[in-house]
Amino acid sequence: MLPDIEFNGRSISFYAIAALVGILVVLAFILIYTKKKGHDEIFMLYLLLFASIGIVLGGHILYAITVFDRIIAFFNNLHTVTNFLIFIDWMVFIFGGSVFYGGLYGGMFAAWLYARKKKLDLDPYIGIGALCIPLFHTFGRIGCFLGGCCYGVEWEYGIDLAHSHAPGAAGVPRFPIQLVESAFCLMLFFVLFYLFDKRKWKGKHILFIYLLSYGIVRFIIEFFRGDTYRGFFLGLSTSQIISLLTVIVVLILIIFERRKKKATEINSQVN
Numbered sequence: 001m002l003p004d005i006e007f008n009g010r011s012i013s014f015y016a017i018a019a020l021v022g023i024l025v026v027l028a029f030i031l032i033y034t035k036k037k038g039h040d041e042i043f044m045l046y047l048l049l050f051a052s053i054g055i056v057l058g059g060h061i062l063y064a065i066t067v068f069d070r071i072i073a074f075f076n077n078l079h080t081v082t083n084f085l086i087f088i089d090w091m092v093f094i095f096g097g098s099v100f101y102g103g104l105y106g107g108m109f110a111a112w113l114y115a116r117k118k119k120l121d122l123d124p125y126i127g128i129g130a131l132c133i134p135l136f137h138t139f140g141r142i143g144c145f146l147g148g149c150c151y152g153v154e155w156e157y158g159i160d161l162a163h164s165h166a167p168g169a170a171g172v173p174r175f176p177i178q179l180v181e182s183a184f185c186l187m188l189f190f191v192l193f194y195l196f197d198k199r200k201w202k203g204k205h206i207l208f209i210y211l212l213s214y215g216i217v218r219f220i221i222e223f224f225r226g227d228t229y230r231g232f233f234l235g236l237s238t239s240q241i242i243s244l245l246t247v248i249v250v251l252i253l254i255i256f257e258r259r260k261k262k263a264t265e266i267n268s269q270v271n
Helices: 014-036 041-066 068-076 084-095 100-118 123-147 177-197 203-224 238-270
Strands: 005-007 010-012 154-160
Touching: 014 041, 014 123, 041 068, 041 084, 041 100, 041 123, 041 238, 068 084, 100 123, 100 238, 123 177, 123 203, 177 203, 203 238
Parallel strands: none
Antiparallel strands: 005 010
């Protein structure tokens, strides 16, 4: 974990730097690979733009839901909001963090909404978009490690996140769960790339495999997280609950698709 960098009187976190690197890598990958596949790069860039907006909004909204007590506190102290600056402070307090799953589904929804608005076929671009998720997440989790957030449980062989601003992170050695997740995301990217590029799997199947794989692994990884401010319900973290729902929904979609395909094959044989 590294301290923030001071530049021109401003503090720049290593998370922001890692995220920026991730964005540039994803952007380069999209431009090169979309052109290789013979698809419309401009449309893909617009999809990325709208997905980015959805990622930001979705991540912060879900974070606010996980700290719902802050929203209640805001309304209980509404009489103290006497000017715009105080209101902004409250909004930063409520929406100041971000949750990955909120960003994931916010980005997917925004991209789908844009494609539907333009009445364009989204299917050729789903696979490329699905590849971008673990690729960017690889750099994002490195940023989490360098910034000291999303930290792991206490571990005698771990790393002390001495410069972390996250509550409870500094002062004890912690398991580098961020790096474990980063390594998994990178491995998942290469597996999905092979299936999509070499085996010619459909884009929606690549997305299904990503959601299933990440959902299962994320559920397990959460047991090694040491930060307790991310929201819990019935003994499970917010991300574990969403992971379970994701896996269940994707499995239902896969079963439904297989039955539909089988019914189509039977009908074609009968005819």
